[in-house]
Amino acid sequence: MLPPEIVRHESGVIAIHKPAGLATQAPPGIPSVESWLRDRLHGGDASAYVGIPHRLDRAVSGVVLMATTPRAARKLSRQFERRQVTKTYLAVVSRPVDHQAESGGTDGIGLEAREWRDFLEKLPDEARSRVADAATPSAREAVTLARRLTSAGDPPAGWLVLEFQPLTGRMHQLRLQSASRGLPIVGDDLYGGLPLAAGDVRERPILLHAWRIAYADPDTAERIEVVAPLPSHWPLWARPA
Secondary structure, three states: OOOOEEEEEEOOEEEEEEOOOOEOOOOOOOOEHHHHHHHHHHOOOOOOOOEOOOOOOOOOEEEEEEEOOHHHHHHHHHHHHOOOOEEEEEEEEEOOHHHHHHOOOOOOOOOOOEEEEEEEEEOOOOOOEEEEOOOOOOOEEEEEEEEEOOEOOOOOOOEEEEEEEEOOOOOOHHHHHHHHOOOOEOOOHHHOOOOOOOOOOOOOOOOEEEEEEEEEOOOOOOEEEEEOOOOOOOOHHHOEO
């Protein structure tokens, strides 16, 4: 596994390119982006401040923001709460070819953004969620803009490249919303995706990548966009055209 990489460090905000297989945050003794950053900036001092306004799943690669001051963390958290941070993900999804033919090919996913709106509920004592009824007390609304991208090469039969812009941040939101529409993310066996890699299940990647993130600089209010390059395990054909 490649180590994380700092791609921007300004105004108390650090944008980090997280590799798949590494947790954003974890208990002491378990490798994570947080512990890596503490080692890099503070020599492993557990009392040094590191703010974590959002997270990426362990299996997901891409850009994640952290803060080195309480002020920057507060300002970023406020932006996330007010939906002022724009997050853009890329995903490779698949579906059985026979079902694809029956549905017209893409389940209504076209080149224009389409809104996915669901209620998701975290399952008790499990690291997974499910789609629930809106009346379920513990369910929370999840909203994502999804569209199909034109890829650089020819995909395998039944495979698509999608772009997601989540407007909310629920547990496994993109993974579950996509799978519930018959379009599981490749590698995401938790939600029915096709296998991608062998080895330790905790380090296996899925084809979901936090590609871009845009936020307001806490000091200047300038709009900042950070782009994380696609990882080496991403198929060449699946790169945006």
